[in-house]
Amino acid sequence: MSDGAVAxxxxxxxxxxxxxxxxxxxxxxxxxxxxxxxxxxxxxxGAVFIWVLMAGEGYTSFSYLGAAxxxxxxxxxxxxxxxxxxxxxxxxxxxxxMLWAYARRHGLVSISDMVAHRYGRPWLGAGVALLVTVFLLxxxxxxxTGMGVVVSTISYGAISLNWAYFIGFAVTTGFVVVSGLRGSxxxxxxxxxxxxxxxxxxxxxxxxxxxxGYGDFLDxxxxxxxxxxxxxxxxxxxxxxxxxxxxSLLNALTVVIFPTTVAGYLGARxxxxxxxxxxxxxxxxxxxxVPMLLGMAALFVVPGxxxxxxxxxxxKLVVDSLPAWGVGVxxxxxxxxxxxxxxxxxxxxxxxWGSSVLSLLPRWRGPRRQKLASQAVVVVAGALxxxxxxxxxNTLVRLSLIxxxxxxxxxxxxxxxxVWRKLTLAGAVSGxxxxxxxxxxxxxxxxxxxxxxxxxxxxxxxNLAVALGVSYAGPAGRRDERPDAEVLARDPLGAEGExxxxxxxxxxxxxxxxxxxx
Numbered sequence: 390m391s392d393g394a395v396a397x398x399x400x401x402x403x404x405x406x407x408x409x410x411x412x413x414x415x416x417x418x419x420x421x422x423x424x425x426x427x428x429x430x431x432x433x434x435g436a437v438f439i440w441v442l443m444a445g446e447g448y449t450s451f452s453y454l455g456a457a458x459x460x461x462x463x464x465x466x467x468x469x470x471x472x473x474x475x476x477x478x479x480x481x482x483x484x485x486x487m488l489w490a491y492a493r494r495h496g497l498v499s500i501s502d503m504v505a506h507r508y509g510r511p512w513l514g515a516g517v518a519l520l521v522t523v524f525l526l527x528x529x530x531x532x533x534t535g536m537g538v539v540v541s542t543i544s545y546g547a548i549s550l551n552w553a554y555f556i557g558f559a560v561t562t563g564f565v566v567v568s569g570l571r572g573s574x575x576x577x578x579x580x581x582x583x584x585x586x587x588x589x590x591x592x593x594x595x596x597x598x599x600x601x602g603y604g605d606f607l608d609x610x611x612x613x614x615x616x617x618x619x620x621x622x623x624x625x626x627x628x629x630x631x632x633x634x635x636x637s638l639l640n641a642l643t644v645v646i647f648p649t650t651v652a653g654y655l656g657a658r659x660x661x662x663x664x665x666x667x668x669x670x671x672x673x674x675x676x677x678x679v680p681m682l683l684g685m686a687a688l689f690v691v692p693g694x695x696x697x698x699x700x701x702x703x704x705k706l707v708v709d710s711l712p713a714w715g716v717g718v719x720x721x722x723x724x725x726x727x728x729x730x731x732x733x734x735x736x737x738x739x740x741x742w743g744s745s746v747l748s749l750l751p752r753w754r755g756p757r758r759q760k761l762a763s764q765a766v767v768v769v770a771g772a773l774x775x776x777x778x779x780x781x782x783n784t785l786v787r788l789s790l791i792x793x794x795x796x797x798x799x800x801x802x803x804x805x806x807x808v809w810r811k812l813t814l815a816g817a818v819s820g821x822x823x824x825x826x827x828x829x830x831x832x833x834x835x836x837x838x839x840x841x842x843x844x845x846x847x848x849x850x851x852n853l854a855v856a857l858g859v860s861y862a863g864p865a866g867r868r869d870e871r872p873d874a875e876v877l878a879r880d881p882l883g884a885e886g887e888x889x890x891x892x893x894x895x896x897x898x899x900x901x902x903x904x905x906x907x
Contacts (some may be wrong), residue, residue, distance in 0.1 A: 392713035393547035399717030400543065400724065403579075404560050407725060410579055411564025411572035423756025427569035428498045429655040429742040436662040438574040442890040443653040443666065443727040445577035446475060448584060450535025453680055453723040458700035460684025464617025466628035468679050473640035475671045482667035482806065484645040486660035491807060492653075499737065500651050500803055501745035507806050509813040511749055517799070518741035518841075520551060520825070521648055522770070523849060524796050527789035529734050529774035533557050534782070536727035542704045543720030545713075551779065558775045559729060565732040566764045570656050573732045580725035581893075587722045588679040591707070595683055598710050599690050610685060617685055631841035641844040648737040649730065731771075741765035767815045791832050794845025798824030801849075801856045812833030824852030 390398075425431060434442070459467035488503070497503050501521065506512025533554050540553035548556075564572045600606040610617065625816040644650055657663050680703050685695070687702035690709070694702060707719050743763030753762050765828050802817040802822075827848035832871035837844035 391545075391547075392716075395713035396717035397544045397547055400540065400713060400721055400813075403583075403721040404724070406554070407576050407728065408560055408563050408641060409578060411576050413567045414572040414575035415568040423780055424740070424743060424760045425496070425498055425756070427760050428650060428736065428744075428763065430569065430574065432493060432656060433658050434571070434656045435658055436665050438577075439653055439657050439666050440669055441572040441577040441581050442570070442656070442729075442733075443594055443629045444670060445573070445726075446649050446653065446733050446842040447670075447730075448673065448726055449674065450532055450539065450723060450727040452677060453703060453726055454535050454538065454700040457684035457687070457703035458679040459618075460681040461687055461694060461699045461702040463622035463624065463626050463628060464614070464685060465620050465623045465632060467625060467684075469628075469633050469636050469640075471674050471677050472633070472637040473644065474674055474677075475534060476637060476641035477644035477666045478670045481645045481650070481670075482639055482664055485654045485657075485663040485667060487652060487807070488646075489654045489657055489660050489663055490497050498622045498655060498744055499741045500646065500648050500799070501741040503807070504796065504803060505745060507803075508817065510814060511745070513814070513818070514745035515749060517802075518745045521741060521796070521799075522738050522790045523788065525648065525734050525738055526770065526777075527792050529731055529771060530778050530782070531732035531789060532727040533774060533778050536724050536731075537778075539704065539720055539727070541710060542701060543716050543723075545708070554593075554775060554778050557724070558732070558756035558771050561728050561732045561735065562768055562771050565736055566767055570652060570736060571732070573736065576655070576725065576732070577729050580722070580729050583718065583722035584676065587719045588664050588676050590701075591683060591719070592679045595686055595706055595710075599686060599706070602903030603880055606686060606782070609689060609781060614685065614688055614855060617688075627838055627841070629841055632838045632843055635838075635843040635846045639843050639849065640793065642849075643793060644846075646800055647796060648741070649733045652733060652737050652740070653843075686708055700889065735767045735771050738770045739763035739765075742766040790837075791828050792838075793885060794828045794832065794843070794848065795825055797845045797849050798828065801853050805853075805856070811860055812856060813860045813863060813865065815863050816856040819859045820852040820854075823855045825849045827851055 430438075456467055456470065491501060492498070495506055495507060499518075501514040501518040504517045505511050536557035537550045537553035540548050540556065541550045544553075563577065568575075596603050596606045600609070613624070616623040619632055621627065654663060657666075683706060684702045686697075686704055691702065691705045694705075704720075704723075708716055711719070740763050743753070743759040743766060745760045749764075750757055753759060798821055801812070801820050806812045806817055825848075828845055829846070831839060831844035839847050
């Protein structure tokens with residue numbers, strides 16, 4: 390049997406196992422619950438499942454491809470990923486339980502629900518859902534592309550990129566439509582076992598195989614590639630100290646309100662579980678150092694990679710030095726690192742459309758109808774990203790430039806709006822519009838960074854100033870703007886609301902009514 394056939398067979402077996410595991414997650418639950426059961430796991434996931442789910446959502450195909458590519462091209466700047474994720478987990482220690490308490494009390498299932506409920510405007514929730522969809526679609530496309538590259542590489546070219554793209558879409562859609570967040574959590578267990586095992590092996594194997602151990606490897610880096618060890622990295626990159634600090638700060642704030650992160654928060658059984666999770670999650674960041682180091686190791690083994698080819702730095706080492714079965718196993722770990730976050734991205738888009746957009750139509754109200762609508766949107770969103778991957782890949786790649794910085798502009802509307810009663814609808818919307826406009830103007834005119842500073846944090850500062858200024862100077866908010874976020878303002882480290890008796894029905898029906906306005 391050829392190397393391609395061996396690796397492809399291993400890949401196929403594991404993909405079938407992933408789908409089966411995702412479907413098994415909801416065995417006996419298929420007829421229970423509506424949108425809340427599907428979208429946030431019935432708010433019943435324990436600390437271990439939340440840990441693997443949120444770790445899985447954070448460790449994507451970028452970690453295997455992009456992190457190694459950044460390590461290969463620039464070196465030290467890629468450490469911003471470790472910095473912002475670790476800081477984000479610290480912020481999440483407080484923010485996660487706060488959002489969980491608010492959503493559980495009012496039966497909400499997404500950030501668009503929260504915004505609609507806080508400001509008493511169903512149209513605002515629908516608008517946020519549309520905006521977030523624009524920001525998330527590029528992530529789906531990037532995961533499809535990443536998985537395609539991995540699968541095509543590990544099959545030694547036996548599986549074309551086009552077929553690999555379709556396989557990624559089909560596998561992910563197959564289990565997420567049926568099993569929702571719970572299925573993603575179960576598949577994350579398989580993914581994490583493989584990721585931890587394969588990276589632990591590679592971090593030992595590669596330096597020993599290609600060098601005389603870490604001493605020789607690091608000595609060569611210091612002597613021959615010292616630019617890769619300091620900011621702004623090699624090649625006169627724009628990613629210096631100011632960019633590193635501002636990007637880490639911006640992303641640490643954004644990751645805690647990122648819709649996929651919030652989906653993990655809302656699926657938790659208790660707020661205390663989220664606090665424990667925030668303590669444990671930074672340990673997972675140790676794994677991020679592996680592709681970064683291996684990307685730098687590839688500088689000596691496969692020099693001369695340019696452009697997108699540098700993203701294959703790690704896999705060129707793997708394919709060059711390991712037997713086909715080993716390539717297949719590592720490829721499966723990388724593929725699952727695309728599938729799990731892609732599933733959560735698709736799930737979040739479906740949930741927001743089902744609960745905030747389509748629920749504006751009378752025929753789609755009610756938890757079971759919303760669940761069906763959300764599942765249909767999952768398929769549509771995934772199919773749209775797949776079609777654009779084939780037909781116009783640069784369209785979503787271009788949008789991806791503003792995705793994270795654009796999502797950051799929701800921080801004042803959501804977080805500040807939930808903890809500060811005086812933030813008005815006019816203030817929140819004005820700030821959001823200005824912030825997103827500045828991000829688009831700066832990024833698309835190639836002015837990111839701005840004087841070395843992340844463009845997103847510049848936009849967020851203006852966004853916040855506008856939101857506060859309009860709230861203070863403009864008319865007071867209407868009475869149906871619900872400034873009832875005191876559940877967040879009270880003792881965020883306490884155990885208030887953990888039993889969720891106040892408004893957390895399994896169907897999320899009260900949340901649907903709340904999000905639809907008074």
